[in-house]
Amino acid sequence: MASGLHNSDVPNPVLRWIDQRMPVITMMQKEYGSFPTPRNFNYFWNFGALAMVNLMIMIATGIFLAMHYTPHTSMAFDSVERIMRDVNFGWLMRYVHANGASMFFIVVYIHIWRGMYYGSYKAPRELLWMLGVVIFLLMMATAFMGYVLPWGQMSFWGATVITNLFSAFPLVGDWIVTLLWGGFSVDNPTLNRFFALHYLLPFVIVGVVFLHVVALHITGSNNPLGIEPKGPQDTLPFHPYYTAKDSFGLVIYFIVFAVLVFFAPNYLGHPDNYIPADPLVTPAHIVPEWYFLPFYAILRAVPDKLGGVLLMFGSILVWFVLPWLDRSPVRSMRFRPIARICFLLWTVSFAVLLWCGGKPAEEPYVTISRFATAYYFGYFLVILPLLSRIEKPLPLPESIARAVLGAGALPAGAAAKPMEKA
Amino acid sequence: MADSGEATAGGGTPRRDFLNLVTASFVGVGVGAIAWPFINSMQPARDVLALASTDVELGPVAVGQAVTVMWRGKPIFIRHRTAKDIEEARAVPMSDLKDPATDQSRVQKEQWLVMIGICTHLGCIPLGQKPTDNKGQYDGWFCPCHGSAYDTSGRIRQGPAPRNLDIPPYTFTSDTKIRIG
């Protein structure tokens, strides 16, 4: 073996030649083949892989849609309808892309929910969690700009309202808004830059996803019990166990996706976006896409412009400090009876906000959103710090293997075998 | 896409049993079926295909003149040939031609030559439509990119181009009107 070459044990000589010089095969084998993974994942642990696949679907369909789309105010709407009518399989590409955005948010919301329920954000996975929040923010920006591109009524007025949020900031607000618009209102320069950024940001997301996975593979995955694997008996190689399990989850996800695309492609959309943008007429009820509704409800729950904007941004930014708000050493809510109930109530508050966000800004929805908003923040800022001090958790199992396989299934002393660090 | 994990999912045993084989072939079919719409979407769209015909009024084109019209985004050369042009084209022995074709086979009415004005070498547009253009030494068209010369029937006579200028499908809808495509 010449010096400087990687010591590869790939059997195929051609692949070995490559692997010696660029050990990607060894790396993939280590990170996705033999990678030791807790043996007790439930199906919630599919959603990271699903999100990855969803991102790839969005990028692939997006690139092919961009080949036919025209980012100009006078042609954007018609070019999208041309894709639907004249481009071969254009309707399929567009409906997959449009519903893919919804699927992406469903998948990522469940992924985030899982992280919160099982305490995946706690040490040593704080950075992994924070990178996830960055991905979510980038997703929101990408989805928002993508929704502007068809240049329907909701595109235009959504863009107007969301960019105007920035005008709430004192001194620099108007300057920022003009900068975003590239003019004195949402117009062709805005559409052009949104298209450019909508094409760029997914690749930034790919970059942060890569970092997210790097961080994951240092700390290893959390699991439903929230206790660290103590030895090889607690883990399984990622392949074939989790490739098989993820593949099954993936097919189920494809079925849900296909039902949306083929039988209800406009169910999650808004009919007003099939009306071409008209800068002189605001639709009766402007609402963002469903996945923004909880945050939109928080914005509207506050009677003050700047306060609403700050609270809305704060509702996501608070996730960044979640690892430090929740100081309980127990990760999984399974062993935190009080926190578990409070968290499920938080889930309800999120769902209530989602529901209120789609309703007109009138009573009783405003009051309901105010209570839900209060609980949303109260959970993070009051309940979790407090419970960290006073809650008495249930006893944790001795090890994953013991919890999953039962005490009898293990050879004596196996549970005490020390973990080999991967 | 769907992970290739199924193909070898036997807990490390190399034995490929029936279940794995069936699953792997399903995945293969699925991936193939996903690829097709993407590839096919890059083919001309239905509105592009529908715009495939162009009507041209020949009346105003005097003898000896040429016009260029657009058809499917390409220039179409239409020359109202003089008797001399026709005579020249028909006098050429087939053995002199790189891509032998009679002049009669290239026109529907002998005074009207209709061709796709794109050099068959690498796609440049030959000169020869305007009276001031260099028509090349065969009095037809001359491609400035790599020096291909075409005669008064649009046949390649000199230079790197492999074929005569192509003839588009067209029909005379009246004595002085053609529909290309």
Place this chain on the structure above:
Amino acid sequence: MLRTSLKALAIVGGLLGASPGAQAAGESVAPPNAGFSFNSTFGTFDRASAQRGFQVYQQVCASCHAAHLLSYRNLQALGLTEAQVAAIASQVQIQDGPNDEGQMFERPGRPSDRFRSPFPNQQAARAANNGAYPPDLSVIVKARPDGANYLYGLLTGYEDPPAGFAMGEGMNYNRYFPGHQIAMARPLNPDQVEFADNTPATVENMARDVTTFLAWAAEPELEERRAMGIKIIGFLVILAGLAYAVKRKVWANAH
């Protein structure tokens, strides 16, 4: 595990269920279900009805409403022959140009042309209609909540205003139009068109036919989409069974 999966489903269901709430409420009356074939999950368009609907569109609606996303060639999908389509297209004059003198000119339409719009632009349309803009009908069924039923309701929903209802100048009372005051006068009247297949030209028939035509115009891919969806979901269900079997087999070794 089952419990957690159910929880996941409940969340997804909650998200899906919440979205229709995102639609405009307003003071409009929800239109009744008119029972269109294409509104059922696996439904298709009634071709004969859509063809008659095109006739209604052409003879009634098209004098004010454009449908500029449609081309005459699209009508072949409704079962018209190429020659019929060419004949329909050639009846309209389409502006083309500029010609060699730099002038725009009119020529008979071709199948590749988009439907001719009655007005050159929105301002002209407003000027000719007392300031009200007759919207483009290409995707109108997608652009209204419960579009087909709404449209059918709108076309058949003209009635006298209830006592004491303050009507605006030149407005018409409609049961299903949001706010009930619509600028468009009752567009369909009995026997306004003569159908070649002797279908009686009642207001209900014409409304049903033109709605079918416009539903097709908004979603011409609908039938292909559903047919493809059945195949793909069938394929995926089998694949899910296989993937689950593989997963079970792999995990059998885990203990």
